[in-house]
Amino acid sequence: KRNRSIILSSSPPSTGQLFVTEDETIEESSFSFSQQNQKQRQDQNINKEPNTSILDVVHWLSDSSMISESDPKSASPRAVDSHKNKTTSDTTISSKPVVTEISPPRSKTKTNEYSLSFQSKNTSVSPTYGTNLEPKSKKVEGSPSKSKSRKANVKVPAVSKEMKDANRVTRSKEELLSEMIIMMAPCVKSMFKQDYLETQFEKPHISDFISDLPMICWNRKVKALYNPETDLFVPCEETELQEKNIVLYYEAQEFFEKVHERTLKYQVNRALSLRKQDNDTIMYKIIIMVEGYDVFINKLKRMEQNKYKSKVLDRLNEPDSLSSSQSQPKRRKNTIEPTLDITAKEAELLMNSVQIELKVNIFTVRNSSEAVDWLLSYTYAISYSLYDKFERNSSLANIGVVRSGSDSKSTFIGGVRQFKLLTEAKAERLYSHYPSLQSIYQVLTRSGALERDGNGKNLIPPSAESAMLRFFTSEDPHEAINE
Structure with a gap:
């Protein structure tokens, strides 16, 4: 104490x-x-x-x-x-x-x-009095928080600037066209107006393709190559690649002469072999461009009309031909001599047969200026095709627009309305008797016809019913559904 x-x-x-x-x-x-x-x-x-x-x-x-x-x-x-x-x-x-x-x-x-x-x-x-005490909230310098330390430990793989630039989603039209090189044969280049051609093709580079064929093809300058396994573009040194598109350019008169002489097929095969010399792994696609097709068809129609007119006049003047032959000189017929002895309808049939036989597409233009505009538009489509996912994955290209219904009824009505002459009211009427496409298939395969309503009338028009019958029962994949 x-x-x-x-x-x-x-x-x-x-x-x-x-x-x-x-x-x-x-x-x-x-x-x-x-x-x-x-x-x-x-x-x-x-x-x-x-x-x-x-x-x-x-x-x-x-x-x-x-x-x-x-x-x-x-x-x-x-x-x-x-x-x-x-x-x-x-x-x-x-x-x-x-x-x-x-x-x-x-x-x-x-x-x-x-x-x-x-x-x-x-x-x-x-x-102790008067001393300065530090508050609790003050942190010691050099000691990062837990959240920052956790973020610092996460390692993000570095992506190079070239890789990002090669896999960009959007690209401008000028940038795409600047990659393209359009190569023309001298015989084709001379058919265009040079000043208009150089004005339109300012970004795509025009080069000469040495050949006697009227041939146009494309190459591309790239700094990245596409890898289909990873679906990515990998940067590389500047390389020139071939495109699969080929155009053969003809005037209408020359085109039908070659079809009539059966030399067009030879030129198509020769154009394919020229491109395959550099790269034979590409599936090349040929388009034939015909200049002045409409003018040529109209010319053939006028010739047919003049021929018909001259025949009618000759028949009307036959009784007076003998008496007037001595007194009056013979009238000279004002007709145009045809270079090809074909009609306009025959020319159209020849055009369709060439596309099927040679497996090519034919595109027609009115004059050379329109052809230059079309070539520029086609060049842009080619330049964009490399970066288009549907072009790279051709298996998904033909799917088209996929439509979905909110319920089974709307799906059924939307499906049957693809047949001609089936309006929404008629589709709903059909749905009241057949609530699914499977029920229609079973009836058509069993009896070959749809049942009638209570008044004995058809549920749908006969043409639509016959189209349904061919759709559900045909074994030929090339058979036309609608007549």
């Missing part, structure tokens, strides 16, 4: 100052307070001089803390609580010499903004 009577001031203690009453009794590091009358305190303050310095108070507090540390079991709970109440947010751990000066009172701050430190065995707890 240690008893000390300490009086520092008679005034109430302020913030940051230490006040200990006269009759404060310390027992086993615990505090008990006994109060006296206010009058007696004033008398004692007058009669007695302060006999204890602030340094003694500091040493006394240090001794009491040493006692509690040396024997923690001897400290009562009451002493621990009283010690906690006297310890404010201004207590810190320090091993420095204690400063005996008392600083002026500070403004009261929130306790939760400061970090409280607990003393170790070799340090002493001492009240």
Whole structure:
């Protein structure tokens, strides 16, 4: 037990100052307070001089803390609580010499903004005033948060700039056309107006293709090659690739002469062999362009009309031909001698037979200027084909537009309306008797005809019913459904 009577001031203690009453009794590091009358305190303050310095108070507090540390079991709970109440947010751990000066009172701050430190065995707890304490929210520099450290550990594969540029989704028309090289035979190039040709083909480069055939073909300059396994374009050095498209250009008169002479097939095969000399792995596609086809057909029709007109006039003038032959000179017939002895209808049939026999497409233009415009548009279509997913995946190209119904009824009506003369009302009428296409198939395969309604009338027009019968029962894939 240690008893000390300490009086520092008679005034109430302020913030940051230490006040200990006269009759404060310390027992086993615990505090008990006994109060006296206010009058007696004033008398004692007058009669007695302060006999204890602030340094003694500091040493006394240090001794009491040493006692509690040396024997923690001897400290009562009451002493621990009283010690906690006297310890404010201004207590810190320090091993420095204690400063005996008392600083002026500070403004009261929130306790939760400061970090409280607990003393170790070799340090002493001492009240310090006027010290700057760092808030808890302040982070230590150089220690990243957990979220940042997790993100830093994730490794993203680096993609080169060339790879990104090669696999871009959108490309401008000028950029696509600048990749193309259009090669023309001299005999074809001379048929176009040179100033108009150079104006239109400013971006695509025009090159000469040495051949006596009226041939036009395309090459492409690329900096990336397509890999079908990964469906990606891989950057490479600038390379020139061949395109599969070939055009044979004829005037209408020359075209039908070659068809009549049976030399067109020879020129088509020769054009294919010329391109296969450089690359025989490509499935080449030939288009025959015919200039002035409509003019030629109209010319044949006028010739037929003139022939018919002359025959009619000759029949009308036959009775008077003998009497007038001596008196009047014979009238000269104003007719045009045909270069080919074919009619307009025969020319159209020849055009269709050539497409089927040679497996080529024929495109007609009115004049050379229109042909240049068409070639420019066709060049752009070729340039875009390399980056078109349907061109790269030909198995998906013929699917077309896929339509889906909201329920079984709308799907049925949308399906049967593909037949001619089947309106929505007639399709709904058919759905009331046959709720599925399978039921129609079963009836048509069993009886060959649809049932009639209650009044004995047909559910759908006879032409639509016969088209359905061919659709569901035909074994020939090339048979026409609609007549």
